Amino acid sequence: MSVPDSHPRAKSLKLRERLVEGLHAGLVTESGLIAHGRGEALDYLLGERTHDFARRAIEAASAYLTLARHPVLSINGNAAALAAEQFVALAQDDPRLILEVNLFYWTPERVEKIIQRLRDVAQGASPTIFDSRGPGSILLSGSDNPRRQVHPDGIGRADVVLVSLEDGDRCEALLAGGMTVICVDLNPLSRTAQRCQVSIVDELTRCLPVLGECLRRDRGRGRQELEERVRGYDNRQVLADAVTALRHGATD
Ligand code: PTJ
DSSP states (O other): OOOOTTSTTHHHHHHHHHHHHHHHTTSSOHHHHHHHHHHHHHHHHTTSSOOHHHHHHHHHHHHHHHHOSSEEEEEOHHHHHHHHHHHHHHHHHOTTOEEEEOOSSOOHHHHHHHHHHHHHHHTTOOOOEEETTSTTOEEOSSOOOTTOEEOTTTGGGOSEEEEESOOHHHHHHHHHTTOEEEEEOSOTTSHHHHHSSEEEOSOHHHHHHHHHHHHHHHTTSOHHHHHHHHHHOOHHHHHHHHHHHHHHOOOO
């Protein structure tokens, strides 16, 4: 079913369609649809816009990713179905950004389909893409978390990782491995959002273009300015502002 642009909920319904298509194409799991529904409800309460607290987090994320020695963007089934084009565009803009497919419900067939989707949208100029649990994968040190499996040349070497719609165990494993974790998660109370260093409480497809703009601008800025931005960033305040917006409506 195609949704007309004039429909009051057109954007949201189109995203939902992408998830359903992703399910039929073997990228997304049934649980992924439920996770998406949770995100939809939270985004509705946030007025489906990028708030000031999300912009502050995006600015910090951009500084961290620009300063990083080995930055990785971690992609699961939902992220691929919703935003394959956007992730590939970020990595094409800056080849330092590595993509790693990291699935909760891992099967070799699903990984292959997701990597193929990313390659298809890249149209020949494919970025570097790894599979967290593929041949040669390693276990991060620092915990016995079952979600600590990563690719040695992707997250295995990373100092900064951006995860989207991620479960709390994975975030814990990355933190225990000594990484700076940036998350995109519409739930400011999730374990991932609460534990990671930068929590972007915004809808994935809405915040990625804003992040892309910031990254482009930040490539021309000096280290000192970016380091100051990182030092001045307060994730606790960002999360508190996001919770206030959800509970009482936004003030910005
Ligand atoms: O593809 P797989 O096998 O790796 O599985 C992926 C899912 C999504 C099933 C898995 O990671 C999962 O169960 O995630 P959770 O624990 O439900 O967390 C997803 C979080 O993302 C929830 O807090 C949602 O509110 C949030 N969310 C959902 N859709 C969006 C979102 N946040 C930002 N943008 C969205 N579009």
